[in-house]
Amino acid sequence: MKETLSSIAARTGFSVTTISRVLSGNAEKHRISKETIEKVLKDAREHNYSPSLVAQSLRTNKTNTIGLLLPSIANPYFADVASVVISEVHRRGFTAIVIDTMEDEKNFNDSASLLLSRRVDGIIAVPCGTDCTLIESINDNYLPVVLIDRYYDNSHLSFVTTNNHKGGLMATRHLIGMGHKKIACIQGTITSNPSKERVRGYREAMTEAGFDEHIRIVGNEFSIQNGYLETKLLLESANPPTAIFTLSNTITLGALKAIREAALKIPEDISIISFDNYTYMDFLEPPVTRIGQPTEDMAKLAIKILFDRIESVPNSTSQLKLSPSLIAGESIKGI
Amino acid sequence: MKETLSSIAARTGFSVTTISRVLSGNAEKHRISKETIEKVLKDAREHNYSPSLVAQSLRTNKTNTIGLLLPSIANPYFADVASVVISEVHRRGFTAIVIDTMEDEKNFNDSASLLLSRRVDGIIAVPCGTDCTLIESINDNYLPVVLIDRYYDNSHLSFVTTNNHKGGLMATRHLIGMGHKKIACIQGTITSNPSKERVRGYREAMTEAGFDEHIRIVGNEFSIQNGYLETKLLLESANPPTAIFTLSNTITLGALKAIREAALKIPEDISIISFDNYTYMDFLEPPVTRIGQPTEDMAKLAIKILFDRIESVPNSTSQLKLSPSLIAGESIKGI
DNA sequence: CTTTTTTGCGAAAACGATTGCACGAAATTC
């Protein structure tokens, strides 16, 4: 029932060494005879031997495993990231350990330590919070780390993210181009870099258009509820905006709900532009105009950077910002 | 840089045995003195020792790891499952290895073997294909397996799934109750149990209403494209249905696209009822009426069954079918 | 002042693989 190299050795009469060489495909290298190879393979097959990767890992100091740290797998955006990362590492013969940190900094740090204990060969993470000391020390002293989507200011950790500032600019300029002035912005987790950068782009676009007085930034979380509540407040305020820039797909959903409850029509009564691309966005009525992030490219690039560092030692830093793109829907009215 | 029990032993002057006992919390049990404990803990902390879970696993023959096999993480339904499973096992001190089998039987079997080699303590799987010999043998000889969503006929493997037959019945009867007769059904992967059972429910409801002549089953895959193509064909056929029963959220999306392209209105021109509950469903225009599966309950139950078997030996079988529920939208017109 | 009990700790054998070194026999070269 429990097959090991030595049980095969016992049966075939060869040494554990020889069995190991044959089964790990190094037979030629050590000129094991054809017949021996055959016998060993046959026995292994018959007793369906399954090599212990944990013993292998201990010996070789390599687990062929990478860790993936995400703030919330329930969020379609991160689920997308997970999907790409998982298949990409699988393609390279690695397996992925996935942990949901629930948008909590302590969870994040504990999980990072856990991955370290598990001796993964690398970590892909969307970090939480603002303190990067632990993850940075892991990267510097133990194993390569590459961040996706979010990153830390003043850190040399490698990351791949969307150019969120540009995205914020694009979205806001687009609304302005369509004649809007009173544009509100519902932001996400305030400490997160993507949210901050998108807001910065929004601000910049408003200022360059001379709309400083109309700048209106609300909200504090990447969640449906946040989008819902803030939109409700905006709509019922004294001077409601003619357009809303929602900083994530979840916020957008909440906004849609509030708008529907107010019996308003998009885009006739109010315009909306969102962040994040997602299949469902095209199926909403109307399809929502949005700034799409190159999720797949981001994930693949992050993986590539990670494996470059896993395979060769140089502890280099690459910090990449990929351009987002505007995907036209029908949620904006020209004024 | 590389901290081990013996490096701590060397520094503190105690034996590896003692260090192990202190750090694994078994100090009391072996009446290690207060001072010794203090010294060891201090040294470990100062050199931030991180125990090697791989060495631990080798020694104890337990990895505290479970494997999760999914056909497509990009599908929101399975992403939901993943989300629950991952956090649930984490809560129990385990980590999850996730593999996307891409709806391919060979991939599925290879991945199952990989998990075996990785010596996971249990497997949660949504299987692909119809041949269960490998996974069954894994369950019988090596480690507990619990299936979610799909299962094999004539297998003693444990599973938790939705009562899909009932779901099919509910959906079809609902349409019939609203006055529909010409009801078409777009199915998913034909070999999969959920699709088969839903179709069986559809058939049964049609027959009991005396609508045998209107039974019309098309499609062959759980995908957007399948939904799109089949709906196109249905709409352009000689005698188009007044209502469509789509067997998954992905199929529904495709159907919506085709319906929109045909410039038809839901529910005025055509009614639709879907399977799978999903946040976005409420935000479509109109909100789609659907049969919701108790995804979270399913995943939690599967985990519970799995851990019962991990923690105590009895190789029992539990095969559970949970009731779905009808979630009202506005996508069905009464005739 | 023995004998027994308690206290505090260590030696060494696993767990299942990989790998550097070595070695005897057969084949080849000179």
Added chain:
DNA sequence: GAATTTCGTGCAATCGTTTTCGCAAAAAAG
């Protein structure tokens, strides 16, 4: 026929833990 090379294989150490025994010294009991 001696020296060298090639073949085919094995010994034993090692990776970092846990765990079974066991043992000496101190404390308690007699």
